[in-house]
Amino acid sequence: MKLNRTNLEQRLDHLYDVIVVGGGAGGLSAGIYLQRFRLSSLIIDKGKARSSWMQSLHNYLGLPPDTSGRKLLQQGKKHYDSLAGDFLDGYVEEVTDAENIFEIQVKVGRQNSRNVKFYSKYLIVASGIIDHLLPLEDMQNVYDYAGYNLHVCMVCDGYEMTDKLCGFFAGSEASIEEMVFNLSWFTPKITIFTHGLFEVSGQMRSQLQEYGYRLVETPIQKFLGENHQMTGVELVNGSVIELETGLISMGARYHNTYLQELSLEMKGGNLVTDKLGRTSHPRIFAIGDLKVGLNQVVVAAGDGALAATQIWREIRKDIGPRKWLMNLKLPT
Amino acid sequence: MKLNRTNLEQRLDHLYDVIVVGGGAGGLSAGIYLQRFRLSSLIIDKGKARSSWMQSLHNYLGLPPDTSGRKLLQQGKKHYDSLAGDFLDGYVEEVTDAENIFEIQVKVGRQNSRNVKFYSKYLIVASGIIDHLLPLEDMQNVYDYAGYNLHVCMVCDGYEMTDKLCGFFAGSEASIEEMVFNLSWFTPKITIFTHGLFEVSGQMRSQLQEYGYRLVETPIQKFLGENHQMTGVELVNGSVIELETGLISMGARYHNTYLQELSLEMKGGNLVTDKLGRTSHPRIFAIGDLKVGLNQVVVAAGDGALAATQIWREIRKDIGPRKWLMNLKLPT
Incomplete structure (x- = not known):
């Protein structure tokens, strides 16, 4: 059931089989599997x-390509709720x-x-990540375009960028190094914006020049556009780039600060897992963007199925098979 | 485009980036990713x-729980087709x-x-498996119930069997050993049918007796029921079990005979892969039920994304970054 401040008392002395931190695609998929395995689960979602x-x-796969992420999540919550899973809006500290x-x-x-x-x-940790966006004074101006034609994931949306005039908003020289040359697979018409946040090395400058990519180091004043379609940027010096x-x-x-005390094995910010999602702690599984791997919704959904199934196998083994009592003859 | 006998000439001298064998959930998910990576792909589906x-x-996740597999596949084909992927109904020999x-x-x-x-x-091999069904004289009688309340996958449909009178149709003593005690997690009211296909050891008999599971060794004449809802079986001796x-x-x-010449590493009938789906052959990826792992639709869909993305990375690396030619100054 949907827990809230007034009814959560009912669950405070309950030992859940599994608590899932995060109600995104991975967490909901895990929750659906867990409830169908007749385990007791609670998803805590911030x-x-x-x-x-x-x-x-x-x-x-299976959804029309114009389906929003929000709609997928709504359907997933409804599905989980129909299986009587517990869900709480809360922040795991x-x-x-x-x-x-x-605990x-x-x-x-x-x-x-x-x-x-x-x-x-x-425990299934499915609390994911959230992208840093361009730090403008008016963040609403960024939110107006983010997720429309201002993207954060090349694998997801590279196709939509094909041969378009593309702004690449970098956080560091490393992000230019890692991403820009791959982005050119979709479009070579790349203008890199540093927003004045970091210095670009001479070597990188000449590399960018060699490929014809533009570099703009003047900070950005705001995105231009309307109806969530970004059409360019205006720099602090007033010039406009289309x-x-x-x-x-x-x-x-x-979103992993709550795990600090547990000293789990990590690689960068990601949790290291085996094929089934198990972390270095035998009873903690990590799924979705928080683990090492490809950050894709359909992969997170698959991860949820794998982790939930493995946990079920272990709990099932601990408890052992059930007898058909009505069918057992009394001892003679 | 949809290839057929008359238009396939157009593709006989084309070198595809990737051919996907199998147009189920895994193959379609891979195809959608491949086309969105602007690679050329062909799905061959039997x-x-x-x-x-x-x-x-x-x-x-994302589909109402009463969505049929067929509907998922239809949506996937439509999606792949909208991305101009090639699809051929054919049998890979x-x-x-x-x-x-x-070749x-x-x-x-x-x-x-x-x-x-x-x-x-x-090559992505996604041709999967198909369950052996009970070999009755009138197979239509089996098809009438298979996929309704006569299941082939415990992870998928165990929940629907909860505390119901359940027939377990075994192909061997090993399948009893592997499955029946796990099935009791969902329901202990188990009647095992051997259909007279194999002998059951004394040790297994006493184990089944201990748990109260029934054993029926008389061959089955037919399933009983109506409107695709199985209500029992009639044995060849005329007796009926509800x-x-x-x-x-x-x-x-x-479905892997076409791979015989390639000597890929296998475990049982399944292909061994790494986390991204790569088999022991560096350019062959296996996804879905054909590889070692959990046979679930959402996992196969995730597998497709992983394999397609890895292949894209390799092809992208081979080809290298593109230059923004219009933006390059002519040499002075």
Whole structure:
């Protein structure tokens, strides 16, 4: 059921089989599997899954390509709810592992918030990442275009950028190095914006020149456009650069601070897992963008199925087979 | 485009980036990604994907739980077609690898069939498996219920069997050993049918007795029921056993004979792959039920994304970045 401040008392002394941190694509897919395995699960979601920003998923098998991320998540929540899974809007602050039971500390409510604890045997971390956007004074101006024709994921939206005048909004020279030459697969008409945030080396400058990519180091004043279609940028010096699409590559925030005490194996900001999503802790699985791998909605959904199934296998083994009692003869 | 006997000439001298064998969930998801990576792909499908048997997917994130497998596949084909991917109804007979190019021999058409060859740099094998069903004289009687309340996948449909009178149709003692005790997680009311196909050991008999599971060794005459809802079986001796659901576990046929010449590493009938789906051959990826792993539609869809993305990375690296030619100054 949907938990809230008034009804969550009912669950405070319940030992869940699995608590899932994050109600995005990975977490919801895991939750659907867990409930169908007749396990007790709770999804704790802080809102704003990365996929909720996507206006069109484009590449999710089974859904028309103009389906929004929000619609996928709504359907997933409805599905999970129909299986009687518990769902709580809340912010997980800390997880500790005490004698094979996880204690999960959650802040519920933004104002007059309440701190509560939930308990589980297993943990699935599916809290994902969120992209850093261009830090303009008026952030609404960025939100107006982000997820429309101002993208954050090349694998997802490269196709839409094909041969268009593309702004590449870089957070560091490393992001230019890693992304720009790959982006040229879709379009070579690239203008790189540093927003004055970092210095570009002489070597990189000549490399960009060799490929004909433009470099703009003057900070950006605002995006131009209307109806969520970005048509260019205006710089702080008043000059205007025309664009047809854009890719923001300024890094991301990993929603993993609640895991700090657990010393899980990581690679960069990502959790290292095996093929089934198990982290270096035997009862913690990581799925979706938080783990090492490809950040794609359909992959996160598959991850959820794998982790949930493996957890079911282990719990099932612990409990053992059931007898058909009515069919057993009484001992003679 | 949709290829057929009359228009396929146009593609006989084309070197595809990737040929995908199998147009089920995995193959279609891969195809959608490949086309969005602006690669040229051909899906060759013999029809009858395993998921096309499923009346309700139940656990696929983003689709209402009563969505049929067929509907998912239709949407996927439409999606792939909208991206101008090539699709051919045909049967792949053999694949050979000559000087880094795959030659794929295909039989097109069942009657007056035509044998043609296609060529590609990479191969994705997504041809899956198909379950052996109970070999009754009147197979239509089996098809009437298979995919409704007579299931072939416990992970998919165990939830629907919860606490129901369940027939377990075994193909061997090993299948009893592997599945029955796990099935009891969902329902302990299990009647095992051997259909007289194999002997059951004394040890297994006493184990089944201990748990109260029934064992029926008399062959089955037919399933009983109406409107695709199986209500029991009639044995060849005329006796009737009431059931509310069933699970067929008689093994499966692996659609992999065309790979025989390539000596890929296998485990049982499944291809061994790395996390991205790469087999022991560097340019062959396996996805979905054909590879070692969990046989689930959403996992196959995720597999397709992973394999397609990795292939794109390699082809992209081979070809290198594009220059913005119009923006390059002429040498002075």
